[in-house]
Amino acid sequence: MSFCLKNNNNSISGVRLSIDMGGTNLRVGRIENGKVVKLVQEPCNAKGTEEEVLEQFYRMIGEVITPEVERIGVAVPSVVDYEQGIVYDVMNIPSWKEVHLKEKLETRFGVKTTVDNDVNCFVNAEYQFGAGKGYNHVVGITLGTGVGAGIVTNGQVYRGANTGAGEICCLPYRDGNYEEYTSSQLFNKWNTTGKDEAEKADKGDETAIARWNELGYHLGKLLQVILYTYDPEVIIIGGGIAQSSFRFEKAMMESLRENFQYPHEIERVKIAFSELKDCNLLGA
Numbered sequence: 001m002s003f004c005l006k007n008n009n010n011s012i013s014g015v016r017l018s019i020d021m022g023g024t025n026l027r028v029g030r031i032e033n034g035k036v037v038k039l040v041q042e043p044c045n046a047k048g049t050e051e052e053v054l055e056q057f058y059r060m061i062g063e064v065i066t067p068e069v070e071r072i073g074v075a076v077p078s079v080v081d082y083e084q085g086i087v088y089d090v091m092n093i094p095s096w097k098e099v100h101l102k103e104k105l106e107t108r109f110g111v112k113t114t115v116d117n118d119v120n121c122f123v124n125a126e127y128q129f130g131a132g133k134g135y136n137h138v139v140g141i142t143l144g145t146g147v148g149a150g151i152v153t154n155g156q157v158y159r160g161a162n163t164g165a166g167e168i169c170c171l172p173y174r175d176g177n178y179e180e181y182t183s184s185q186l187f188n189k190w191n192t193t194g195k196d197e198a199e200k201a202d203k204g205d206e207t208a209i210a211r212w213n214e215l216g217y218h219l220g221k222l223l224q225v226i227l228y229t230y231d232p233e234v235i236i237i238g239g240g241i242a243q244s245s246f247r248f249e250k251a252m253m254e255s256l257r258e259n260f261q262y263p264h265e266i267e268r269v270k271i272a273f274s275e276l277k278d279c280n281l282l283g284a
Contacts, residue, residue: 017065017111019057019074020118020280021090028060029281030069034129036278038064050095058108065109072105072113073284075121077148080163085115114284117163118142121283122274123150124157126236128283130276135233139166139226140274142239147179147222151230168225173218178225181218184241187211198244215241216248220255227265238274245273 016031026044029036040063045056061072078090085102105113116124123132123140132138138152147169151158158165169179179185187194190211200208219237226235237245257266276282 014070015066015068017061017069017072018281018284019061019072020121020278020284021074021076022092022118024092026056026060027281028064029278030064030066031282034282036281039278039281040064044093046093048095050097050099053093053096054099054104057105061105061109065111069111072109072111073121074101074105074113074115075118075280075284076101076115077118080115080117082114082116082159082163085113087115116157116284117148117150117159118280119148119150119166120157120159120163121150121280122148122238123152123236123283125279125281125283126238126274126276127152127155127157130274130279131236131270131272132234135270137230137232138234138236139230139232140236140238141168141222141226143183143219143237143241144239145184147183148239149226151232153230168222168229171225173221178218178222182215182222186215186218194241194244198247201247209247212244212247213251216251217255219248219252220258223252223256223271224260227260227262227269231265232269234270234272236272236274238279242273249273 018029018031020027022044024044025041027039027041029039040060045053076087076090079088087096087099087101090096101115102113119142122142123138126132126140127138136155140150142148149166149168151166170177173181184194187197197208197211201212223235260266
């Protein structure tokens, strides 16, 4: 299937096709005027060759695309050459070392394509449709097996020279880095999982409750870094762990206030947990 190459502007109106790529699931959605109107999802062929994964892309896109689609956007969990649309070293998909995804999709479907890091897409969606709407300076972080961050400054997604801006998770912290203390990796240190500790905490287990509070403490320190470096109007927290925000939010806020040098910033900044459905699809 192919269509005449279109070169429309970047407005969010019209018909778009969005792809949310993960090592577990692959989702393709058709977006009309900012809403998902058709969605297909299936497990990603993560162990396949580069071409096998691409063929899965093509087949799923073929189920959703229509001649009215003006653009394709792709969210990928990896480093991206945003200008060229080249994807490098995709997380959990070993065969995708260097994939010229923009070129391949444009050649196949004849529709202008943009490829970006998935957390950039997350913060873009929150800025356009979610908790960041109406603000000019937004930071979004996602908490899961790792920690990702995306930045909107002066109303534009800031990617840096190599689409690597916002990798705050890699900053040194204690005996490792922030990612080791603010993601599911912290539970791995205790030889457990967030799911197990949530179930225990709900039953009143004091050790589990303390572990969630410890996660909140480390997150507070990560938020301090965000305020010191980016000074946003709003910080939006998403990802799987954010669904347990009620278990750690109090400890997080106490830690954020602890020894922070500019307390007026804390009073002015909005800290929100994502409630926006299909973030990565909408952002892409």
